[in-house]
Amino acid sequence: MNGPFEFALALGDDALVAAQRLGEWATRAPEMEEDIALANIALDQLGAARLLLSYAGELEGAGRDEDALAFLRDDREFRNCLLVELPNGDFAMSMVKLLLLSAYQVPLYTALAGCADERLAAIGAKARKESAYHLDHSALWVKRLGDGTDESHRRAQAAVDQLWPYHHELFTADPAAPVDPATLRADFDAVVSPVLAEATLTRPATGWTPGGGRDGVHTEHLSFLLAEMQVLHRAHPGAQW
Amino acid sequence: MYGNDFAPEEDAPGGGLLGQVEAAEVALREAAARTREAAPAPGEDPAAYFADVIDADQKIEPRDWMPDAYRRTLVRQIAQHAHSEIIGMQPEGNWISRAPSLKRKAILLAKVQDEAGHGLYLYAAAETLGVSRDELVELLLDGRQKYSSIFNYPTLTWADVGAIGWLVDGAAIVNQVPLCRCSYGPYARAMIRVCKEESFHQRQGFEILHTLSHGTPAQRAMAQDALDRWWYPSLAMFGPPDGDSTHSAQSMAWKIKRFSNDELRQRFVDMCVQQAEILGLTIPDPDLRWNDERQAYDFTQPDYDELMRVIKGEGPCNRQRMEHRRRAHADGAWVREAATAYAAKQRAESQREKVAA
Numbered sequence: 001m002n003g004p005f006e007f008a009l010a011l012g013d014d015a016l017v018a019a020q021r022l023g024e025w026a027t028r029a030p031e032m033e034e035d036i037a038l039a040n041i042a043l044d045q046l047g048a049a050r051l052l053l054s055y056a057g058e059l060e061g062a063g064r065d066e067d068a069l070a071f072l073r074d075d076r077e078f079r080n081c082l083l084v085e086l087p088n089g090d091f092a093m094s095m096v097k098l099l100l101l102s103a104y105q106v107p108l109y110t111a112l113a114g115c116a117d118e119r120l121a122a123i124g125a126k127a128r129k130e131s132a133y134h135l136d137h138s139a140l141w142v143k144r145l146g147d148g149t150d151e152s153h154r155r156a157q158a159a160v161d162q163l164w165p166y167h168h169e170l171f172t173a174d175p176a177a178p179v180d181p182a183t184l185r186a187d188f189d190a191v192v193s194p195v196l197a198e199a200t201l202t203r204p205a206t207g208w209t210p211g212g213g214r215d216g217v218h219t220e221h222l223s224f225l226l227a228e229m230q231v232l233h234r235a236h237p238g239a240q241w
Numbered sequence: 242m243y244g245n246d247f248a249p250e251e252d253a254p255g256g257g258l259l260g261q262v263e264a265a266e267v268a269l270r271e272a273a274a275r276t277r278e279a280a281p282a283p284g285e286d287p288a289a290y291f292a293d294v295i296d297a298d299q300k301i302e303p304r305d306w307m308p309d310a311y312r313r314t315l316v317r318q319i320a321q322h323a324h325s326e327i328i329g330m331q332p333e334g335n336w337i338s339r340a341p342s343l344k345r346k347a348i349l350l351a352k353v354q355d356e357a358g359h360g361l362y363l364y365a366a367a368e369t370l371g372v373s374r375d376e377l378v379e380l381l382l383d384g385r386q387k388y389s390s391i392f393n394y395p396t397l398t399w400a401d402v403g404a405i406g407w408l409v410d411g412a413a414i415v416n417q418v419p420l421c422r423c424s425y426g427p428y429a430r431a432m433i434r435v436c437k438e439e440s441f442h443q444r445q446g447f448e449i450l451h452t453l454s455h456g457t458p459a460q461r462a463m464a465q466d467a468l469d470r471w472w473y474p475s476l477a478m479f480g481p482p483d484g485d486s487t488h489s490a491q492s493m494a495w496k497i498k499r500f501s502n503d504e505l506r507q508r509f510v511d512m513c514v515q516q517a518e519i520l521g522l523t524i525p526d527p528d529l530r531w532n533d534e535r536q537a538y539d540f541t542q543p544d545y546d547e548l549m550r551v552i553k554g555e556g557p558c559n560r561q562r563m564e565h566r567r568r569a570h571a572d573g574a575w576v577r578e579a580a581t582a583y584a585a586k587q588r589a590e591s592q593r594e595k596v597a598a
Contacts, residue, residue, distance in 0.1 A: 020338065023346070026353050027334040027565065030573025032327065032361055039354035043347060050343050067342050091576050147586065148579025155575070232341045232399055239457050241341040241399075 004117060005059040006079065007177045009069070010214055011108070012052030013080035015127075016070055017222070018101060019045035020229055021088055030091055037137060041098070044130035051123045071233035075216075075223040082213045083166040085222040089159065092145050092152065096159035098138035099195065104170045105131040107187035111179040120178055139195045146199025153200065160196065161204045169211035244325075244409075244478025245416055245502055246390040246548060262436040265421030269429060272299050281306070295496055300426035303369040311495055315425050316370050317386065318497070320377045323363035325389035326356045327381075328562050332396040333405060341399055345449070349402060352442055359435045366427040382567050389413075390548060391478050393556030400453050400460075400467035406446015408468075408475040408513070414439050415509045416479065424496035447516065454520045468517070469525045477543040479506040485545070510540050 022042035029035040053066040064072075083101060088094050109131055112124025145156040173182035196203065212218065233241075275297075281290035287306035294301055301307055330353050337353065340346035364374040380386040391409055396402060417439065420432040453464035480502040492498035500508075510529075517524050532539045550556065 016343075019346075023337045023350055026337055026350065027330045028569045028572070030569075030576035032357055032364075034573075034576075035330070035357045036354055036361070039350050039357070043350050043354070046343065046347050046350065050347070053343075070343055071341075091573070144580050144583040145576070148583045149575070151575050152579030152582075228338050232339045236341070236457060236459060239341075239460055241345055241452060241456075 003059075003176070004120070004178055005056055007179075008052050008056035008059060008120065010079040010081075012049050012056055012069070013078050014084055014101070014105075015045045015049035015052060017078070017080045017225065018084040019043075019049055020225055021084065021094075022098075024088055025094065041134050041137065044127075044134065048123065048127045048130070051126075055119050055123070067233065071230045075218050075226055077216055078213075078218065078222060078226070079216060080213050080218075080222075081166070081169050082210055082219055083163065083170065085213070085219055085225060086163070086166070087221055089162075090155055091141075092155040092159040093162065095138050095141040095145065096156065096163050098134060099142050099192065100163060100167045100170075102131050102134035102138055103188045103191045104167070104184060106135050106191070107184040108179060108181070111184065115178045117178055135191065139191075142195055142201070143199045146196070146201040156199065157201055160201050164204050165206055165208045165210055168209040169213060172211065172214065244389045244391055244412055245480035245505070246478045246552065259437070259440045261418045262421050262433055262440070265418070265429070266433050268298070268422065269300070269426075269433070275299070295424050295494075298422075298424075298496070300429060301424055302426045310491070311497075312370055314492060314495070314497060315428065316367055316372055319363055319367040319370075319428055320372075320380065320386055321388060323360050323367060323377065324381045324386060325392065326360035326363060328388040328392045328566060330356045330360075331562055331565055332392055332394070332558075333402055335396050336399060336402050339399070340402075348445055352406075352445065355438050355442070359438070362431045362434065366431045369427045378570070382563075382570060384554075384563065387552070388562075389478065390551045390556060391474055392562060393551050393559045394471070394474050395558050397470075398463050398467060400450065400463040401471065403446045403449030403453060403464065404467035404471040406442050406444075407450055407516070408446075408471050409478070410439050410443040410446060411513065412475045412478040412509050414443060415505050415512070419499040422496070422499065447520070450520050450522070454522055464520070465522050468522050472525050473543040473547075476506055476510070476540075477545070477548040479503075479509065481545055481548070482542065507537055510538050514538055 019042045022038055022045060025038045026035065026042075029038055049070075050066050053069045057064040057066065057069055083097060086093075086097065106128060109124040109128035112120050113128055115121050115124070142156060145152040147153070167188070171181050171185045171188070174180055175182075281287050288308070291301065291305065291307055291311075294305070301311075333349060333356075334353050337346065337349050340349050364377060367377060368374060377386070381388065391412075396405065414436060417432055417436050421429055421436060423429045423432065450464050450467070453460040455461075483501045483503045514524065514529070526541045529538060529540045531537075551559070554560075
């Protein structure tokens with residue numbers, strides 16, 4: 001990631017792609033209260049994405065605003081982690097994904113709140129409170145699903161098995177970045193391990209550590225996500241909305 | 242969002258704007274402050290007490306005696322209103338993933354979320370009448386209760402999101418503002434809150450269309466096309482014409498309903514004409530013109546046969562909307578079961594801890 005531009009872009013892309021996936025749940029949630037909660041979380045992620053991408057655009061100094069960065073880049077130019085672009089799957093998959101993401105975002109934004117860059121510090125201070133809620137919400141659901149019925153346990157364990165390998169990418173060392181992700185791992189483990197234990201879920205034993213998102217090498221899913229997200233904006237070049 | 246386009250025998254009151262919502266809120270507080278016996282005196286006829294409360298423009302509250310038919314009418318009306326909010330999330334939710342800017346995406350997500358919130362308050366208001374949300378949701382999923390027919394039309398372009406905000410939410414507000422004075426307290430209070438949020442949505446919809454109609458030629462065409470497709474279905478939201486409406490004088494007498502379908506429709510048309518001028522869009526009605534004598538616009542009626550077909554299930558999206566709702570409900574069953582099982586385990590756990598302590 002390196003400098004502040006790449007860093008803000010990567011974090012902004014994480015939040016934007018997460019918001020896009022969460023938004024897909026609208027009208028489909030397992031209960032009405034959850035429709036509201038998921039929309040809330042999507043809105044928080046989108047809000048953080050807008051702040052981060054706007055700032056990235058300013059740092060870059062090439063005249064790109066949040067919309068230019070969101071709608072006019074191709075998948076090879078996106079810098080989000082692979083975790084957020086994976087399809088929603090069932091509700092267990094989405095909640096385990098949100099648990100892993102928010103257990104990373106909480107210490108990340110907390111560290112950012114204390115960093116030397118004032119703009120990033122302000123964004124971190126705002127976003128960490130929101131991420132703390134996302135973490136509470138997803139942790140509670142992972143416990144309910146893991147320790148609920150046989151079926152919910154089976155689905156939650158399948159979600160952990162499928163998603164666990166993708167969390168490694170979040171902590172790839174980057175000592176030059178405003179916050180080195182490698183320093184966040186202990187906080188992540190301290191939060192996630194007890195949640196999984198209480199949920200009676202186990203981490204898979206696999207050495208597979210997929211990555212590449214920070215370098216713009218994504219899964220096949222991202223291009224489809226962007227095709228949908230960008231279609232209208234790109235169909236009307238230069239139009240205001 | 243809520244119209245009066247459920248079924249021919251149905252109709253509900255409506256008419257007005259945000260100032261009227263605020264006036265209704267003041268009236269509600271004043272009514273609550275007026276001294277009145279909180280219950281019938283011993284030996285007093287509960288029906289006479291009920292009639293006194295209605296006459297005095299006081300509110301009937303859940304604990305009060307009420308005629309069975311009053312209760313049934315309200316349950317059906319509030320439930321259908323709640324169902325409309327929940328189904329109404331679909332046509333707009335259709336554009337969340339493709340909203341053309343991040344700001345519009347955020348506004349749309351928040352709007353769809355507000356609608357889920359309105360659905361929840363309304364189900365809660367209905368529950369004060371002695372039914373459960375689960376029962377009402379079953380009635381919706383089984384097709385035994387309806388939702389507003391307007392949501393059986395598709396959102397084909399981004400401009401449709403603007404047209405829904407401007408026209409559909411606008412019609413809903415005209416219809417709902419009088420409900421802020423409904424004689425049933427929990428419904429009146431829910432309506433005050435809902436109307437305030439709806440008026441915000443209507444402004445957002447208007448603003449979407451304003452941006453489009455002042456944008457590129459393609460955007461302008463998109464806005465006009467949306468108005469062309471949504472105008473008559475929005476007029477139909479007020480229900481059949483008064484002559485064909487079997488609307489009960491009873492709902493009027495009970496102060497659930499306060500204006501006729503045609504009065505509300507006229508109010509809506511009069512409100513829209515000037516707004517369309519500001520948008521620079523043309524309402525698709527060659528016979529629309531000011532009538533000095535009536536001090537109102539003459540306009541072409543919507544196709545009520547089409548309304549009846551859509552109510553019967555033959556609109557473009559009836560099947561799609563119901564399938565979507567049923568699928569979400571069915572797909573979520575294992576999650577709801579897990580939450581119930583988990584809560585039961587937690588309760589058993591805390592019982593064991595208490596016993597041990």
